[in-house]
Amino acid sequence: MNTTESIAYEDQKQYIELVSRGEWTLETVPQIEKVLQRLSFDKKIIWDVSEVKSFDSAGILLFIEYYESFKQSTTVEVIGYTKDQKEMYDLLKESTKGVIPQRKEGFLENLGKSALQLYNDFKDFVAFLGQLFVTLFHAVLKPKNIRFKEIVYHINHSGFNALVIIGLTSFLVGMVIAYQGSVQLAKFGADIFIVDTVSISMVRELGPMMTAIVIAGRSGSAYTAEIGAMKITEEIAAMQTMGFNPYYFLVLPRIFALVIAVPLLIFFSDLLGILGGMVASDMQLGISFSQFIDRLYEVLEVKHYILGMIKGPVFGFVIAAVGCFRGLQVSDNTESIGLHTTASVVNSIFLVIAFDALFSVIYTEFDV
Amino acid sequence: MRVQKIFGSATVIEAKDIVTRFGERIIHDGVSLHVDKNEIYGILGESGAGKSVLMKEMIMLLEPNAGEMTVLGHKLKGIGFKEAQDLRREWGVLFQFGALYSSMTIAENIEVQLKEYTNISKEMRDKLIRSKIDLVGLGSYVGALYPSELSGGMIKRAALARALVMEPKLLFLDEPTSGLDPIGARNFDKLIVDLRDMLGITVVMITHDLDSIFSIVDRMAILADKHVVAEGSLKNVLQSQHPFVEEFFKNEYTKHKYLDKLEANKVEHV
Numbered sequence: 001m002n003t004t005e006s007i008a009y010e011d012q013k014q015y016i017e018l019v020s021r022g023e024w025t026l027e028t029v030p031q032i033e034k035v036l037q038r039l040s041f042d043k044k045i046i047w048d049v050s051e052v053k054s055f056d057s058a059g060i061l062l063f064i065e066y067y068e069s070f071k072q073s074t075t076v077e078v079i080g081y082t083k084d085q086k087e088m089y090d091l092l093k094e095s096t097k098g099v100i101p102q103r104k105e106g107f108l109e110n111l112g113k114s115a116l117q118l119y120n121d122f123k124d125f126v127a128f129l130g131q132l133f134v135t136l137f138h139a140v141l142k143p144k145n146i147r148f149k150e151i152v153y154h155i156n157h158s159g160f161n162a163l164v165i166i167g168l169t170s171f172l173v174g175m176v177i178a179y180q181g182s183v184q185l186a187k188f189g190a191d192i193f194i195v196d197t198v199s200i201s202m203v204r205e206l207g208p209m210m211t212a213i214v215i216a217g218r219s220g221s222a223y224t225a226e227i228g229a230m231k232i233t234e235e236i237a238a239m240q241t242m243g244f245n246p247y248y249f250l251v252l253p254r255i256f257a258l259v260i261a262v263p264l265l266i267f268f269s270d271l272l273g274i275l276g277g278m279v280a281s282d283m284q285l286g287i288s289f290s291q292f293i294d295r296l297y298e299v300l301e302v303k304h305y306i307l308g309m310i311k312g313p314v315f316g317f318v319i320a321a322v323g324c325f326r327g328l329q330v331s332d333n334t335e336s337i338g339l340h341t342t343a344s345v346v347n348s349i350f351l352v353i354a355f356d357a358l359f360s361v362i363y364t365e366f367d368v
Numbered sequence: 369m370r371v372q373k374i375f376g377s378a379t380v381i382e383a384k385d386i387v388t389r390f391g392e393r394i395i396h397d398g399v400s401l402h403v404d405k406n407e408i409y410g411i412l413g414e415s416g417a418g419k420s421v422l423m424k425e426m427i428m429l430l431e432p433n434a435g436e437m438t439v440l441g442h443k444l445k446g447i448g449f450k451e452a453q454d455l456r457r458e459w460g461v462l463f464q465f466g467a468l469y470s471s472m473t474i475a476e477n478i479e480v481q482l483k484e485y486t487n488i489s490k491e492m493r494d495k496l497i498r499s500k501i502d503l504v505g506l507g508s509y510v511g512a513l514y515p516s517e518l519s520g521g522m523i524k525r526a527a528l529a530r531a532l533v534m535e536p537k538l539l540f541l542d543e544p545t546s547g548l549d550p551i552g553a554r555n556f557d558k559l560i561v562d563l564r565d566m567l568g569i570t571v572v573m574i575t576h577d578l579d580s581i582f583s584i585v586d587r588m589a590i591l592a593d594k595h596v597v598a599e600g601s602l603k604n605v606l607q608s609q610h611p612f613v614e615e616f617f618k619n620e621y622t623k624h625k626y627l628d629k630l631e632a633n634k635v636e637h638v
Contacts, residue, residue: 025535026486026488026534026535027486029486029488029492030486030487030488030489030492033488033489033492056535056567057496057499057500057503057535057567058488058492058496058535061492061495061496061499062492065492065495084565084566087565087566088566088567091503091562091566092499092503094502095498095499095502095503096495096498096499096502097498097502098498098501098502098507098508098509098511099498099508100475100494100497100498100501100508100509100511100512101509101511101512102512103473103512331516332516333470333514333515333516334470335470335471
């Protein structure tokens with residue numbers, strides 16, 4: 001018989017002598033299991049465990065498994081166990097009987113769940129908007145109660161602090177349009193039309209759009225995360241028990257802030273975009289700044305500016321509303337903050353583009 | 369034969385002149401204590417006395433500004449990566465609010481270390497998981513649930529199951545019975561004693577639970593005024609004249625509920 005292995009056996013004519021030795025712990029269990037798997041006996045077994053030096057519950061569980069399985073085919077007598085081993089054996093004997101149910105989800109089930117989720121989200125969003133307008137109505141009746149300090153705080157955070165990134169993106173977009181356009185226009189010798197291209201597209205479409213996308217990514221997500229975190233720490237529940245309406249304290253200030261800040265940011269974006277176009281036109285087509293500005297006076301009517309600007313408050317409202325709505329949807333685990341923040345950004349960018357399309361249709365219908 | 373879980377010496381944790389500062393604020397100003405093998409050691413003190421900070425220093429989440437911390441024979445100051453990883457496998461930690469991974473089911477939470485650190489077969493892993501879930505007194509159906517679907521008490525138990533899965537020699541518990549109902553709390557205490565007796569583990573726990581302190585804690589350290597103001601068995605600690613000890617242990621409530629019984633027991637033994 002091998003005397004160093006953790007498990008060994010010897011055929012003693014009338015019975016099999018099975019000996020456990022050394023360590024029966026988490027580290028050694030895989031090796032011991034490999035040996036045990038190969039064994040099967042048809043005679044009585046005497047299992048001597050007196051040489052086991054240390055054990056833990058993994059070792060005992062392994063013992064239980066094979067003790068039970070040997071018992072199926074023959075009689076097993078265990079000798080040399082200690083009081084501790086017996087105690088742990090008794091404790092663990094029944095412990096693995098439970099069955100952990102499987103969480104299986106089929107394709108159809110998932111599809112159904114997603115569809116239902118979409119429907120429920122839509123319903124909840126309508127309910128959210130209803131609640132929001134009720135609160136807004138109250139706020140308008142008693143403007144003294146509006147949290148002006150909060151609004152200013154959010155204008156600073158979501159608006160003022162976004163100036164640099166919005167300015168930079170708009171400048172680059174203006175440059176790109178001028179570069180791309182100049183190649184085509186130069187073919188016709190219509191160089192000066194670059195001013196029309198850059199200024200009108202920037203002011204009517206790209207300024208509002210760039211601003212909205214940056215704000216959705218920057219502030220919409222922040223609103224969701226902030227409100228979601230407050231939901232998890234039960235701060236919102238605490239507010240409700242104190243009689244503070246979260247719509248009043250959390251949602252309205254953010255909505256007001258973006259409705260005010262986004263048009264201002266669009267104006268800034270228009271300026272920087274046109275500046276970018278101006279720089280690129282100068283470099284690419286040799287149109288000087290004064291030529292560019294002269295042409296700008298002729299082609300950029302105020303109506304373009306106003307049509308672009310009208311989109312501002314709408315985009316601001318959409319982004320803030322979706323951000324706050326998704327934040328309030330967060331349930332009580334940390335993972336759901338991430339999921340809802342993603343959903344918030346995706347939804348608000350989609351809605352911004354959808355509204356932009358709607359505006360285009362309306363503008364075309366009215367022929368402006 | 370007793371279960372042999374040999375650490376080399378009888379002292380499992382030794383803290384020597386630990387100094388901790390957060391900016392200007394001094395949390396510990398020369399804290400020293402030692403935890404012996406196989407005992408249930410309580411860390412007590414009022415809120416803000418730095419109990420959790422001290423525990424975090426023991427489990428290498430924080431580093432003290434000065435002083436020496438030795439855990440299971442390893443000096444924590446300047447410990448190498450490999451040594452630290454090995455040491456981390458020797459202990460289990462139960463955080464105050466469970467700290468279960470929210471993206472995994474309870475069964476997956478318990479399994480994750482087995483999967484990463486051992487090559488135990490899938491069937492055996494399942495067995496160990498079911499056994500641990502059973503051991504902490506949960507129904508096996510809990511294994512399929514996510515932490516967000518459990519109550520606070522169940523989360524604690526599930527987190528204990530996770531802390532035990534690597535068969536640790538040393539178990540850290542941060543307020544294990546807080547947030548449990550009284551019956552659940554006593555069962556938890558009993559479970560800890562059973563585990564200690566059977567597995568020969570050492571338990572370090574932060575607690576405010578008088579029942580635990582009077583029934584299961586073998587030795588304890590009282591943290592107050594940036595120092596350990598009393599250390600030792602309940603009897604030793606009760607001799608301290610420190611205001612916190614006076615207030616915590618010798619008020620009307622504890623006198624009536626615990627101390628009188630302690631006296632009565634003594635008389636019986638004589």
